[in-house]
Amino acid sequence: MFSESIYINTNFKNKFDSSDLNAVSPPAPQKKTTPHESCHRFSKVLLTSFTVYFLLLTTLFSVALITLFKKYSQLLDEKAIKKEMNYTELECTKQHSLLKDKVWSCCPKDWKPFSSHCYFPTIDSASYSESEEKCSSMGAHLMVIHSQEEQDFITKFLNPKAAYYIGLSDPGHRQWRWVDQTPYNENSTFWHTSEPSSDHEQCVIVSPRDSGWGWNDSPCSDKQKSVCQMKKIYL
Template sequence: MNKLDSSDMDADSPPAPQKKTMSHEIFHRFSKVLLTSIIIFLLLLKIVFSIALITMFKKHSEVLDEKAITKELNYTELGCTKQHPLLKDKVWSCCPKDWKPFSSHCYFTATGSASWSGSEEKCSNMGAHLMVIHNQEEQDFITKILNPKAAYFIGLSDAGHRQWQWVDQTPYNESATFWHPGDPSSDNEQCVIINHRDTGWGWNDVLCSGKQKSVCQMKKIYL
């Protein structure tokens, strides 16, 4: 009997099948493409969902803000005037009853006396803040409705080292200030009142703990 040489067996052996290898590679590539497509789709879906969520949140916040303002005011009546006909979105500008309108704001002389922080709290409870004076016209308007024998806190205070700040974060503009001559006069007096002297109406720095009347201010309500 002839013995088979191992080399003959190897030579006669058929080549390894390629179909399985190619199928495996095609499947592997398809899986990678599919996985990448799914990831991209999920990312796009996330972006679209985020944009939709932000848009809904903004609209919802606007509605809540309007409701919150109405709730905080606790007034039964509004005094409204018709807006310029070119303003299509909002027809009426309104202030709560007994508040005085000027420009884009409403003003109210709070009853009673309190410290500066107590006065600001009073205004805050009405959806407002202590008055911020932006210019000469606003100063002249408000002083016409104040009692010259009284003093009124306004929304200006010293955060330290004579760094004056308005309560609504309006930048403090030294060219639009109305200090009495010689004021501000003391580092210990860190709150501001508006009062009348022989020279007319002006601002005076005083102790924050002192009790004074106050003027509240809020933005007009547009309907």
């Protein structure tokens, strides 16, 4: 009797202990953010912000550098033009222009002014490429003709016993091109009758005939005079 009672109490105690442990078992503690983790997160945000700021600063600096380089290039070009013009005097006329700060239109001395350009007939004879190089050395190019009035103006100053290269040539397949890249307009050409006459004559001269001054094709290696053209200088 005594031993049985002890057995029952022992089982009851074991049962109580087991269920009681499950009932009062505390929940798992939540993980708290440590100061070290907060500092690490702040460092990442700071690094990202600094990277974005650095990229923005680099972009702005690049844009400023490109703009400065363009302005410097333009300044060099202007200085080069002025240097080319230092060899001669300018002849200027007062104008009424929409350009508020530009009062005078000028051409180098001995150049002929017409509309917005200046023209210079050369004295020496040379090939087409040599003639273009000579014009280029003066800040000009071979003459480009777009109207009868323009041609009539310049031919008044030309030798009627000579021919003059103009800035029109054929790189191939009779595709005529102006030296300043302006479009070739077939409705505004002044070819002599039966000209152009040969696929092997790829440069153009203006020359006199009984009918007056007009164009004909010529071998580019022929020695001819030429007419240089440049834009007027506005002061």
